[in-house]
Amino acid sequence: MNLSAVLPMLLVLSAGGLIALQAPTNVMLARAGGSPILAALISFAVGTATLLAVALASGSRPAAAPFVGLPWYAWMGGVYGAIYVAIAAYAAPRIGLASLITIGIAGQIVMAMWLDHVGALGLARHAVSPARVGGAVLVILGVVLVRRG
Incomplete structure (x- = not known):
């Protein structure tokens, strides 16, 4: 195995474990708020605040210019994530x-x-x-x- 791949693989393994934790915590939010959509919204708001804090702490200050020429579908990652989180909050207690x-x-x-x-x-x-x-x-x-x- 390529040793330079070990750290990324361990990080992905850990992230996979966090995905397993994400669904039941979002189920708790969905039950409390009565909606898997609301749970996904709260989850993404907390995630956005977390990423903002990490970005600011890291000193990352990207300019807007590199993003201007991106195709529309480059902006869709958050949509896919939101759909998954809402579906997971709905499906986890059922399946x-x-x-x-x-x-x-x-x-x-x-x-x-x-x-x-x-x-x-x-x-x-x-x-x-x-x-x-x-x-x-x-x-x-x-x-x-x-x-x-």
Whole structure:
């Protein structure tokens, strides 16, 4: 394994654990406020405040100019995140956290393989291979096992 990849992989592993924590905390917000949309709004407001504090503490002061020429879809990441957070707050108490996470990962794998394959959104191209398809199938089988378990 490439040692330069170890830290990013550990960070992603930790972030994955935080995603598992995010859903039940947002369920608590949804129950209190009566809406998964309100829960997502609160979650994003707290996240925005956190990122603002970290950005200010780090001394990051980007200029507006580099962002002006970006295509409209470069601004959509927050929309995707908001949709996921609202759906997770709705679905977690209905299907369980393990099912939510495994089904979500299956969706991420399928989308990521397509994005890699076509080199979408400026990503380097990584062709779909039998090994990658096999890995995706194993993840989907994992979803089935978690749902039946």
